[in-house]
Amino acid sequence: MLDEWRLGEWLALFTEDAVYEVPRAGADETADSAEDLFYIADNYFRLGHRVKRMLDKAAHAEWPRSVQSHMISNVRIKGSDEEGVHVSCRFITHRAKNEIVDTYAGHHNYILRTVDGKLRIASKRTFIASDSLRDQGKVTIIL
Amino acid sequence: MPDSLVSPSKTMEASYVVDDRENGLFRVNRKVFLDEDVLNLERERIFSRCWLFIGHASELPDPNDFVTRNVGGKEMIFNRDRKGNFHAFLNTCPHRGAMVERQESGNSLGFKCFYHGWAFNNNGNYATRHEKGVYPEDFNQDGCANLVPVKLEQYRDFFFVNFDEAAEPLESYLADSKQIFDIIGDHSPNGMEVVGGAQKYSIRANWKLLMENSYDGYHALDTHETYFKYLTEAIGGPAEMPTVTNVMDLKNGHASIEGDAPWGRPVAKWIPAWGEKAKAEVEEIRREVESRVGKERAERVCRLGRNTGIFPNLVINDIMAITIRTFYPVAPGVMNVTAWALGVKGESREFRKRRLDNFLEFLGPGGFATPDDVEALESAHRGYAAYQLAPWNDISRGLSRPESEPFKADDEEQMRCFWREWDRRMGGE
C-alpha cells in the first residue's frame, strides 16, 4: 500500500485513538514522546493530516512523489495484553527522489486490536537503526 | 570547480556581494555556494575566528559531566571538571591524535585514549605514569601532553568557543543579539533546558542557505502552505494573521525578525485546541511572566516570536516552540545540521508534551515544514550549478523603502545583515 501511495487505505487500518511515532535514530524502546525529542509523534488527528499533506502537491518534499520500496521481515508476535497484540518486525525502506536513493533500516513495534471484527493498528512505533539522519536528512514518507 | 588559481587565503573577488543602496539592489553571486576556495576561506576567516555555539549549560548539570560534538569541523569535548568548572577541549590525543572520548555524553573523572592509553584528568591535564627513561625528565613541562583547551565563554546559559586566541570577548561579539538570549531567559524563573537529545540530519545544500532560510519571512506562505492548512484545522479557531513585524539588525551580522503568528506558544499564548484546563495554566504562566518582567516585556516574551540568526551558524527560533540549531559545511554542497529543543525547567509533563508536539508539527526531519525548506534549499543549490549563466541571487526585497519606513519581516534586510558581515570578514570590502 505504502509503495503505491495508497495512503487513505493505509490510514483506515488505524484505530481512532492510534499513535504513530518515530523516535530519534538510535533511541531505545523506552523513548517517550513527552520527554524526548522525536522526529514524529502523531496522534490520529495529526496522522490524518500527515496523510493529507503527503498527497498534497504543496508538500514540496514529496512532490514530485518519491518512489518507495518497503521490505518487512522477522515478523514476531511478542504477546498480548489489554492494549492488544504486540507485534514487531524488521524493515528496510528505500526512498528515491531527485536521483538519490535513501535507505532506512530498523524495526517497527505494532499494537494490534480487533475493532468491529477487523484487525486495526492502535500503535505503530518505528525505530531507526542508526545514530543520525545524516544520510537521509528527512523522514517525509511513512517508513 | 575553481576557475582561478589565485591562492584563496590572499584574495577574494570583490564582487561576490553587491550592495547597491542607491538603486535599491542587493545581489549575491551564486559562486559563493559552490566554490571550494570560498569554503576554504570561510573555514579560515569565519569558522576559525567567530564565536561558535558549543552547548547549553543544562546539558552538563553536574560536575564531571561531558558531551562530545563536532564544532566548526573540529571534534570537541565540552565538559565540567571535578570542581564544576566548564571546559572545552579538542577531542584529539596529544600523543598521536586518536579521540580521547568517543561516547556522546557521560560523566567521567577523566579521559583515556584507547590507542596507547594516555590518560587525562577532566581539567585536561596529562595524568599518565610511564616507566622511567622513556620520556625526558621534564616531559610535559610545556603542556605538550595535556589536552588542548579552546577559548570558551558563556552568555546566559549558552556556551561558545572560539579558535582564535585574539578573538574579542563573546559579549561584545554578540552585540545587540544579547537581548534574544535575555528574552529566552525571561520565559521562566527556573531557567531553560535542552530537551531529550538532538536531531542530527544533513542537507545537500550550501550552509549559508539555511541561515537565509531560518529567518526568511518571505517564503512562509508559499513554502509552508500545507503547514498553514494543518494549523487552521489544528488550532480549533480562526488563524489570526500577524499584526506585528519587526526586523532587528543586531549588529556584527546577527539579525532577527519578530512578530505574532496564529500558532500557540507554550510560554504563553493559548489556542482553543489545547482546551480549558490548559487555558488556565497558560494564563497563569503569562501572569507570572508579567509580574516578573512587566506587562510590556511580557507581551514580547509571550505573544511575539522571533527567528534569529547569530553569525555565522547559530539559529535560535523562538516560535511555536524553541529550537536551537547549528550547521557546518562538510563540503560546499553538504551541511550537517544539529537541532535541539529548549524547554522550561520543571514544566509539567503535559506541558512538555504540548511543547514537543508544537515543535514536531513544524520543525525537524519529520515536521510539516522543515522538510519543505530542505527541498527548497536543495533545489536552489542544484540550480546554482548554472551560476556562470545565471550568476546572481536577488536579496533586494525592501531595500528601496524610504529611510523613514521600517523594514518588514517579509523583506530581506535580515539576510543582508548576514551577507554584509560575511563579505566584510571574507575581505570583500
Ligand code: FES
Ligand atoms: S594516540 Fe592517544 S595514546 Fe597514542
Ligand SMILES: [Fe+2]
Ligand atoms: Fe521555512
